[in-house]
Amino acid sequence: MSVEYTNRRGRKHYLHEGKTKTGKPKYFFSMKTEGTLVNAIPDGYEIYEHPSAQVFLRKILSQIITPEEVAIVREGVKKAAKLDYFIVDVKDKQIVVYLCDQDVDTLMEFASFAHGKDSARAREALIQSLTYSPMMRFVLEDAQTRAFVVERWCFLGSVDDWIALDASADLKALVKKYGFHLGKESFYDLIP
Secondary structure, X not given: OOOEEEOOOOOEXXXXXXXXXXXXXXXEEEOOOOOOEOOOOOOXXXXXXXXXXXXXXXXXXXXXXXXXXXXXXXXXXXXXXXXXXXEEEEEOOEEEEEEEOOOHHHHHHHHHHHHHHHHHHHHHHHXXXXXXXXXXXXXXXXXXXXXXXXEEEEOOOOOOEEEEEXXXXXXXXXXXXXXXXXXXXXXXXXXX
C-alpha cells in the first residue's frame, strides 16, 4: 500500500521516490500512480500541504510556534473578523493568515441558482477550488517572553512586501486588535 494524501481540493497525491544526481533518495508527491511509489513516510519526514493546495514531503521542523499560539490566531481571526474561509499556516517563527481571494458568498449564490438540485455538489466543488493569499502574519520576536510583532501584506507596487504594524506584544492582544480588519476595507488603512 503506497502513501496517499488527499489535499483540500479533493485530489489524491501519491508519494514517490527518486534519486538525486549523487544517488541519494529524494521524495515528492505526484497525482500519477506510475513510478517508484513509497509504502511509508520516511523517518524524520512529514506531509505538508501549502495553502495553495500543493503537497510536499518535508523534513520535520522543530516546533518554534506552539499549537496553542496557532489556535489563538485561528480562533481569534474567526471571531474578530467573522470569516469562514481562511487558512492559518506556520512558517518557522511566523503564523501566517491567508484569506480567500474570491467573494465566496456571491459565488455560493450563483452556484445555488445555476445548479438547482445539484447545488450542494456545486458548492463543495466551489469550496475546493478557492485560492488564498497571505494577508497578515504574527512573527515571534522573543522566544522567552513569547512576544510577537504583527505585519500585513502591502500591495503598493513599489513595496509588495510585509510591513510591520505593531511592536512586540501579547499574541491575543494583537489578534484582537488587528484580526478585526481582515477581509475589510479598513485593512488597507493599517499603517505603522
